Amino acid sequence: MTDLRDIERLVNSADQWEPPTEAELAAAPLLEGWALIKDADDEDDLPVVMGIITGHPIVPDGTIHFGAECFAMDPDWTWIMTMARLYRLGEPIWANPGEVYGNDD
Incomplete structure (x- = not known):
């Protein structure tokens, strides 16, 4: 399911926060092969991010990881x-990274 309103909401939310510093970004885990996933049964209607993780403090490198609900995203x-x-x-x-996938039941 593609809903660019979700992407617009995430990017607009990012405008309300200070962007992460270079030091914060350098310390953050990396997601490769990532996608935004949406669960139609989720009451909050927020997408989650999933991808292959590297650098997480608990999750082993190379694991497919589902993050928590997303609330802000860099437009780039x-x-x-x-x-x-x-x-x-x-x-x-x-x-197209702007597509959000999930069940549309």
Whole structure:
């Protein structure tokens, strides 16, 4: 399911916060092959980010990781903030990173 309103909401939310510093970004885990996933059954209607993680303090490198619900995102696709932590974004899994996938039941 593609809903660019979700991306617009995340980017607009990012405008309300100070962007992460270079030091914060350098310390953040990296997600490669990432995508935004949306669960139609989620009451908050917020997408989560998933991808192959590197540099997480608990999750082993190379693990497919589902982050917490996202609330802010860099418009240039370099970082995303979830309810739990900041992530650096590498290459997306899809050609168009602005697409949000999930069940549309």
